[in-house]
Amino acid sequence: MRARRVIAAASVAALGVLSLAACGKSAPDVAAYVGDTTYSLERVDEIYSDVQAKFGDAVRQEASQASATPSPEQLRSAVTRQDVVNLLVSLELGKRVAAAKNLQVPDEVTPQQLEQNLRVPASTEYAKLWGEWIDLLQVLNQQLPPADLSDDSMMAVYQALAKTGAIQGGMSVADVRRAFGDGGFVRAATALSTALEEEATKADVSINPRYRAIGVPSVVSTGQSLVFYSLPYINEAGPVTDISTPEPLRSSDAPDAEGTPQDDEGTAS
Structure with missing residues (x-):
């Protein structure tokens, strides 16, 4: 699949909020349970650290060619641990939806096609998971x-996009309707969200509360580039809330203006 086909086909978002009933799954070293699939905090850290290390190396290499010295902020990828958990959980749920419908998912989107807009080296597992996710999204859509x-x-879609700076904030409903035209990608987003919410209930999903809200990794085309964002569908009132020994809250874990941990290492509670 050529890159322009990815851009044309990957106008995807998701929305809605899902509150899950407690199910007793609460191991403090687990980030999320999706049915019989478990994602450990260690696994999340591995994917996150891989992104940060390879991103930093790429920035240093580019800076050296220009005889420049990058700042610590420039060496840090915008990817967070929350982003990693969002991707792992949504990918597993999406696979379950596809399997239930006997859908075949082709392997078409490569990390190399996403590297520039995702701003993550193609060699990272995170970029590879994103390629797999977009393949799945295209089939489900x-x-x-x-x-x-x-x-x-x-x-909901507009506000998530506005947070990325990809669209002007403060627009009215009427203005957004005009900007979105027939709203096809929003319709697809709503259908996807509903399917994932239903599957999350069937799969008895449990989320460690340090990842306050699970969002569907989403991407929409501006016509010239891809905008990556997420919308919540499993909130922090999820079932993994009975961890008995919370870790102390660090200053770097304080919520930002939207109530989201700034570096995604918040405490379980």
Whole structure:
């Protein structure tokens, strides 16, 4: 698949919030349970550290060619541990939805096609997981019937995009409707969110509360580039809330203005 086909086909988002009932899964070293699949904090750290190390190496190499010295901030990828958990959980749920519908998912999108816009080296596992995720999203978008275009669903997508700076903030519902046209990608987003929420309930999903809200990794095309963002569908009231020995909260874990941990290493509670 050529890069422009990725851009044309990957206009994906998701929305909605899912509160899950407690199920007793609460190991403090587990980031998330999805059915019989477990994602440990160590696994999350490995993927996150891989991104940071390879991103830093790439920045240093580019800077050396220009005889420049990058700052510590420039050496740090914008990818967070929350992003990693979002991707792992959503990918597992999406695979379950596809399997239940007997859908075949082709291996078409490569990390190299996403590297520039994702701003993550293609050699990272994170970029490879994103390629797998977009392959899956394209199949699900073709098979799931589009949902109704409500003001709530449209504004949820708009607000998530506005947070990335990809679209002007403070727009009215009427303005957003004009900007989004027929809202096809929002309809697809709503259908996808509903399918994942239903599957999350079936799979007895449990999320460690340090990852306050699980969001669907989402991407939309501006016509010239891809914008990556996420929308929550499993909130912090999820079932992994009975961890008995919380870790002390560090200053770097304080919530930002949106109530999201700034470096995704918040405490379990």
